[in-house]
Amino acid sequence: MPLNYKIDNTDLKILEMLMRDASRPLSEVARKVHVSVGTVHVRTNKLREAGIIEKTTLKVNYAKLGYDITAFIGIFLEKSALYDSVMAKLKAIPEITNIHYTTGNYSMFVKIHCKDTNHLKQVLHDKIQQVDGIERTETMISLEESLDRNLNLL
DSSP states (O other): OOTTOOOOHHHHHHHHHHHHOTTSOHHHHHHHHTSOHHHHHHHHHHHHHTTSSOOOOOOOOGGGGTOOEEEEEEEEESOGGGHHHHHHHHHTOTTEEEEEEOSSSOSEEEEEEESSHHHHHHIIIIIGGGSTTEEEEEEEEESOOOOOOOOOOO
């Protein structure tokens, strides 16, 4: 994509619709944005090339698949220089779905999904806390997710 490419209102409308439901047919997006299907296709490709659209994913209800615990873990590193090696090891733990490098109390903040408290204990003790470079962790169990949304771009 050219460096001088400017995102316009049509791009934002396309993004808004796809962020609400990425499985929506491009023909429906085109009809609601009042452009051709070809225009939507070209624009979404340009947005991908620019790195604005990174990927298309599904939102899964983990609780309905038996993962009843969502927790956030604050990780204290022995040294911040260990971030890359710790992150690489944490990426190999399948229960971890998000990893953030943060400022404040924690060096890292991760989101994890587990089947129950025993599973959470096992992942914490046998996997996360065994990673070289992690000094200690603090775990917060989510009681309810009240909001999960994309930014409103318009």
